Amino acid sequence: MSQQTVLVIDDERDIRELLTITLGRMDLKVDAVGTVAEARQALSERSYDLCFTDMRLPDGSGQEIIELIATEHDETPVAMITAYGNVDAAVTALKAGAFDFVSKPVDIQMLRRLVRTALKLAEEKRTGGGASPAASSSGERLIGDSSAMQQVRNTITKLARNQAPVYIAGESGVGKELVARLIHELGPRASGPFVPVNCGAIPSELMESEFFGHRKGSFTGAVADKEGLFQAAHGGTLFLDEVAELPLHMQVKLLRAIQEKAVRPIGAREEIAVDVRILSATHKNLAALVDQGQFRQDLFYRINVIELRVPPLRERRGDVPLLADFVLRQLATKSGGGVPVRLLPDARQALEDYDFPGNVRELENILERAVAMCDGDRIEASDLMLPQRPARQMAEAVASTHSGHHAQTTYAPSHAPNGTPATQTPSSELPLDDYISNLERSAIMKALEESRYNKTAAARKLGITFRALRYKLKKLGID
Template sequence: MTAPRILVVDDEADLRELLEITLIKMGLDVDSADCLAAARSRLAQTEYGLVLTDMRLPDGLGIELVREVSALHKNTPIAVITAYGSTDNAVSALKAGAFDYLSKPVALDQLRLMVQSALRIRKTDSQAAGAPMPAPGSASPLVGQSGVMQDLRAQIIRLARSMAPVAITGESGSGKELAARDIHAHSARADKPFIAVNCGAIPEALMEAEFFGYRKGAFTGANDDREGFFQAANGGTLMLDEVADLPLPMQVKLLRAIQERRVRKVGATTEEPVDVRLISATHQNLAECVENGKFRQDLYYRLNVIELRLPPLRERLDDIGLLSDAILARLSGSGTPTVLSPAALEALRGYSFPGNVRELENVLERAMAFANDGVIEVADLALRRTASPPPEAAQAAGRSAAIPSAPAAHASPAPAEAAESVRSAEPAARSSGPVSLVEQLDKVERGIILGALESARFDLPQAAEMLGLSHRQMQYRMQRLSISQPKQ
């Protein structure tokens, strides 16, 4: 079997020789070029398993070669070598189609890892070229045949070939983790770990230890060495879900780990190399977080090299039928599948689904419990209204000591509504003698939060979004007001 051939493009003879020796020791054949013209000539004559180019060459910039290889040699990964600290150059190269990058001085262990990843991609592409084309969407967990979903799946297949960080944006419940898993499954790293981390659920004091691991004795309770998320995902993909919730001190540490591709365990004195593909996700607008000083701009540019937007369910209501069939088949297990009546299907297609696919799953799971003879009717769906009830209804609910109605699904409760809730509590306060203003305000806040939680079916991220709160703020308020989630 012929060894893969690598093309090294660099005008520094010493570095070019170092790269050649390292690659030959890996059992690879190597060609070299010292300028763009020589590289183009080589590419016209030979098919390469990887092109490795410097960014600054005597007759032009390496990014020109990146664009040409991406356009004319689509099955050939190309990586770039950038000057130390040239973050902008690395990001520009990745956006132009580069598979990956190395920083000078080149670390040979990182070079070997990158070459191995590139050759895995080459092998995956070769196998895919001889395989029959799958049916549209058959191999993807992202169900749907609408135009936006077909475009999304096509984007995912293209993104899977690169090492460039991907930022997935979309509303809560739209399937961001499913998209991340699909990118991983279509990549050359599919046989390696996929680790998903909810950044908003980790206490700030434990973040560094959770991400990077710790050594025995590093702190009280550290009885053994422990690997962190980066080590667990080594060779595979690390998904940072709700990345906007990371506190600023942790953002600094994460940026260094991304740039250096090395991590240091808490209590260790040396760093260790890691090879991970980073995918981040959030329902917040990261650009606005940067403007407001809540998210570092340099980390934003590192994570947001390629953006993948997931459409909300209301933009692809034609997929409701396929999605419902898939969800009901999964929920039914090996039993007789439950089905939707035509009227129930039309009712679902006429609903806006503020909670997206996650809400559809909750609706169908509840409806199955009420369905007769395995057929779900409109009444079984119990679709909630997406608008706030009139003030009279809210006041009546307050008089009967029921949970206050939830705020609108697409907006945070208005100050006027909160004020009305306070006023409605005033007569009761006066009739029962002196009361604490703090207690009354807590009672109003508790009612609003319970209403939002009930409206979101106790989906914390969705309820927090409805109220304009972060996940951490929502958890704090629930703890302060002694609000707990019902046991599943």
């Protein structure tokens, strides 16, 4: 196997020498030049496995080099060398197609890890490889033949080839974490950890410890050293789900960790270098939150280098039958590997006509409920128990929330405090799932009371099977 070659472009002799020595010790052959003209000449004479370029050069900019390589040598990963803290230059480079960036002064260990990752990526590009076995299983779960989903899959493949931060936008339930996993599994970090974290589920006072770790004795209750999420994701990917929920004070600390590729555990004297790719997601409109002063513009700029929108289910209705069949097969496997329950034509049509404000997650819940409530191995439209409120209105309400109205669209309880039926109108208290559960609970309790808690009679009153009622009682926690 021939020796791999690296092109280094920097007008500072010290940087050229540092990289030449460091990369030489990794058994790499290095060509080092100091100008754009020399770089163009070198690239025209031979191909390289990796390129490093400074941003500012005597006769031009590193941006020219990145664009040249992206156009004429797209199999060569290129990393930008930036001045300390120059995040704008790094973001610009990543948007132009750079694989990653390294800040001055250069951290040797970080540099070596970046080189190994880049060379692995270059080799996969040449051989056409890169997808791990896990990736194929994720690919199977990313169901859909619609043009929208084909575009998403194509974009994922491209995003997996570099280390740029990706912001995954989409409504609740569309599968943003699944998309993040696939980006990770198809890339050169597939053998490293994938660490998902729900930013809205961590108490504000514990966030710094959770993200960066702490040292024993650094605060009351710190009885041992603890590794943070950044350290846990070292060499892999950190997925920040619901990133819009981060409080402002934590946004500042997160920005610094991302820019400097280092974290300081609580109670530690020194920072720890971390090699982590950042993927983030939220169902909220981050740009609108920036305008409202609720999300830092500099952090938004840093994590939103590339945006990938995952379409809601109502925009790809043709995928609903495929998704439904896949979910039913999963449910059959989960219950013991029997023959999957099948959808009758009226049920299939009802699903295709429904707008799914809760997207794929709602489809899964509807089918799980229908499997429990249907007679035999066939699901009729009535077994789906789709909400009576026009589905399109729900979808519009959810879309409105996503486009800038950040309070969740919610619904009033089905009974007023005195027990009398209440007008079912939107409120600010209950989300859709709770609204539906309250309706079901009220109907079941009324039937049980009228039948003096004879479950068989109550099921008859409700027009459902005894098995379906038993499932409902368990799910709703009714004793």
